[in-house]
Amino acid sequence: MKNTSLIQIKRTFVLGMVLVLALGCERDLTDDAIPATFAKVGDIFTDDFVSMGSDFYFPFGGSKLDAFSVDTEVGYESSASYRIDVPNSDDPAGNYAGAILRVDGSGRDLSGYDALTFWAKASRGVSIDAVGFGQDFLDNKFQVNASNLSVGTNWSKFTIPIPDASKLTEERGLFWYAAGTQATGGSGYVIWLDEIKFENLGNIAHPRPAILNGSNVIEETFSGATIALTGLTQTLNLASGVNQEVTISPNYFAFTSSNTSVATVSELGIVDIVGGGEAVITATLDGIDAEGSLNITSLGDFNPAPVPTVEASSVISIFSDAYTNEPVDYYNGYWAPFQTTQGQNDIQINGDNIIKYSELNFVGIQFAVDVPTIDVSQMTHFHIDIQVQGDIDPGDFLQVKLQDIGADNAFGGTDDSDDELTLTNTTLVSNSWVSIDVPISDFPGLTSRSNLAQVVFISDATITDVYVDNIYFYEISAEPTDAAPTPTVPAANVISIFSDAYANVAGTNLNPDWGQGTAVTEEAIEGNNALKYSGLDYQGILLGSAQDVSGMTHLHIDYFTANSTALNAFLISSGPIEKAKALTVPSATGWTSLEIPLADFNPVDLADIIQLKFDGNGDIYIDNIYFHN
């Protein structure tokens, strides 16, 4: 912010110099040189554009770009007006009309005015979605929005009050509007505007600024959290007696924190929680106290959910900062009339967005109506991180339900399916994150997964306060898609059993018949051979000769399995003396590279290794089995 304002001061100074020099023939440059002032023209469009320059019309992206024209037959007490042809909702060129009028050149000094006014009529009675000023497609620093302006079929005058004119000393965004057809059932219509200008009416009074829509909001949060103040409004009483509310940008306000060791607040109304304790955020506008406040109780440091490690290419994410999330209709549908649950994705701590649900009985995240449903049919697993606040009593539960709406892509019908996971106090831990990773097969009732529409949480109020993070589906493919990482240890430091990177111990039998059921094959993955154990019960490797690995420090193994739930690796010396090492399964996605300290295999005689063995279940890919130091 500092830099910006410096630049602005400089710019003002330069312009000031120019003006003073222009006067130079009449008087000397003195220390009394005053800052530059800008044109005080109030008119924008009166029968034609007034002092707007040549390049001033900037339609919104997605709007119908040519919806505006100058009507040379219709006007307010004239024969010209600013005409907006709001398109039908199915117009391929854009389904609404919206634009800003930005003065081409330096801004204007509007500080002597108190309102934007214009005359308007429409081809039918309509409610214009938004009209205002201060939007310049640059910083939109002093934006003002008036919503739902009711325009009839006869000319009438509209007044949009300026929240604090002293701010508008160099404003380029003089007018903007957005008009669609949601309220007209998709039918287009025409709006005529005329005598669009800033005026000093002198009869606008009783400013009542508000933040958070005038509510005193209570927020329990943590250090590192960021909260954006919303619901910023100014309400002024017009000569007509109407209390005209406008939604305005934060730059009109001066924000204050009662305790800056707990919370700081920026000029843009961004509240950063910096410590534990209590703080109240309030604001003033032009010296007048704004209604509403943010009452913060910070509980201090927050322990975030574990950062997901699954590769992004294998993930479809609903809610996580680690991935690109699928678009959703909402994170809380506030389903009437029985839902009590409050909260949604409104917590951000150190850049990590977290969903906080309170007063939970049930709540749903939906992706079905305004956004596409999600096809998770290729995914094999579901992940969610949950932290329950407060005690979890026996009998308390939290169900996580997945809802698919089937091929008709609509709720109801005969092809909807769903199933849920029920979590209890045997899984959930009070005030701690619990990471749930389950195969999709744990949702057997979810018979279709191509049109997933909702993730629903149900507790029947047994558990009322939860944090939720990292909701995603992921695929663990049955076989690795990439070769195991190529070893980098110099061959001189290696005794290799199975690897394309090294000379392996000669004469080794990779499939000795020990009566096992395991089927052993060698699979070429990207040209790199790996061992595949299908239907593992146990499986040995008989070395071509006894190896002395006492000069080595580690046994390296790369392994991959999508479906194993138990896997042990054994070293065996003569006797036989064997020792197992449990391997974590299934491997997340891709290969797991393990370095097992040889000391872990005590009491196996490292000077006399004759065999290796694996036992467990599932289908296992193994590569790069070697000892090294």
Place this chain on the structure above:
Amino acid sequence: MESSIKNKISVAVSLFTAVILVTFLSCSTDETQTVTNFTNLTMADEFDLPGTPDPAVWGYDIGTGQNGWGNNELQYYTDRSENIIVEDGMLKFTVRQESFEGSNYTSARVLTRGKFEQKHGRFEARIQLPWGQGIWPAFWLLGDDSNGTEVWPQIGEIDIMENRGQEPTIVGGAVHGPGYSGGTAISKPYELENDRFDTGFHVFGVEWGENYINYYVDDVLYNQITPADVPGEWVFNDDFYIIMNVAVGGSYVGSPNASTVFPQEMLVDYVRVYSAE
């Protein structure tokens, strides 16, 4: 002493204003117009003594009257300091939204009945009005009822200033008499350009003579009512007393709504009455 000096100054100011008015009159009325200068101060309350209003001048109407003072008004009038007090050199009316004696609003209505009454003269007050839908401030005169032998509208009513809170730039002046009362009163609105009545003080007054009542706001004469303008008997040659009040709701303004801000205040800087020399 202080107040008497102030009075002299005010008289001078009024005199100046009166001259201007006379000029207006001579322009807008015919040559036979009788002109009277009301320069003799007969009553003034500058509201300089904090506390309850001067009991020698002001009495109170209390309660809800009949049918909300005849207009279905919603407020309960009290003489509590919460509703009426002299403070900061002003008589301050405070309109509150509160449950009180069966009403949802409280306010105040003061009057000089039996304390100060006068036939003809210049009656003026400097007032900042309250605002908002359903708020109805008024500064007006009622005729003496001749010991109960006359009833309204026969007694006559001169409304010097009435305002609808939802019309912050407009005030009205009216007369009520037999055959022209209530909805058929003879009245005229006056609208401020580029200003409003609830953000600063304005002077509201009448100059009332035997056959005319002139209405003015600040230095603008905006109406004259004469016997020729009323369809019934001219009942304004009698003693009248002053009333000031802020009503809530009723047929004239309609009820307050969610947009109405409470409490509301009407501030009166002074009330002054002059007679002809």
